[in-house]
Amino acid sequence: NAGVMQNPRHLVRRRGQEARLRCSPMKGHSHVYWYRQLPEEGLKFMVYLQKENIIDESGMPKERFSAEFPKEGPSILRIQQVVRGDSAAYFCASSPRTVSEAFFGQGTRLTVV
Amino acid sequence: AQSVTQLDSQVPVFEEAPVELRCNYSSSVSVYLFWYVQYPNQGLQLLLKYLSGSTLVESINGFEAEFNKSQTSFHLRKPSVHISDTAEYFCAVSALRDAGNMLTFGGGTRLMVKP
Numbered sequence: 001n002a003g004v005m006q007n008p009r010h011l012v013r014r015r016g017q018e019a020r021l022r023c024s025p026m027k028g029h030s031h032v033y034w035y036r037q038l039p040e041e042g043l044k045f046m047v048y049l050q051k052e053n054i055i056d057e058s059g060m061p062k063e064r065f066s067a068e069f070p071k072e073g074p075s076i077l078r079i080q081q082v083v084r085g086d087s088a089a090y091f092c093a094s095s096p097r098t099v100s101e102a103f104f105g106q107g108t109r110l111t112v113v
Numbered sequence: 114a115q116s117v118t119q120l121d122s123q124v125p126v127f128e129e130a131p132v133e134l135r136c137n138y139s140s141s142v143s144v145y146l147f148w149y150v151q152y153p154n155q156g157l158q159l160l161l162k163y164l165s166g167s168t169l170v171e172s173i174n175g176f177e178a179e180f181n182k183s184q185t186s187f188h189l190r191k192p193s194v195h196i197s198d199t200a201e202y203f204c205a206v207s208a209l210r211d212a213g214n215m216l217t218f219g220g221g222t223r224l225m226v227k228p
Contacts, residue, residue: 043216091157
């Protein structure tokens with residue numbers, strides 16, 4: 001059973017471009033969480049999704065950021081018109097159900113130049 | 114809302130010495146408590162967790178943490194550290210009503226074990 005897979009591991013984008021980060025949860029996991037880790041800071045919750053539904057997006061910036069978890073395929077975190085301040089490590093976690101351990105992926109390190 | 118404070122951003126310690134990484138939290142509701150470890154350029158791995166029951170929880174690699182409700186603390190300890198314990202350690206909480214997975218993290222403590 002492969003772990004949580006995130007790709008790409010590293011992503012470089014120029015200011016104004018779009019960034020798409022993918023997360024494939026562990027087999028059998030229907031809950032996905034996205035976190036952002038800014039340099040020298042802890043992780044900050046962004047969004048919680050179940051299949052085809054956004055459950056809680058209280059940590060998502062109001063503009064330029066969106067997330068989805070379609071019925072088929074990975075969860076996608078999309079950042080439009082990236083700015084330098086978006087440079088961070090983005091981590092995805094998944095769990096099979098509520099009140100259970102969340103398993104983290106290795107993260108995608110986004111650098112905006 | 115919850116918040117987590119890790120009082121030390123860096124903790125240097127010699128190999129085989131004991132270590133304590135401090136974590137305090139605030140919350141208006143009951144919480145679950147977690148410690149995660151992050152090795153360089155890797156994701157987070159769950160080290161240990163407190164959900165209910167005994168307030169002292171242990172990991173398989175010698176770490177332990179004690180939940181102190183009155184002091185709202187969940188400090189992490191190890192009686193004798195190894196070089197391989199060098200990593201970043203994150204304390205996290207989750208409100209019970211959030212079902213344990215929408216985590217609020219502290220800023221992290223970098224444990225640096227020296228030979």
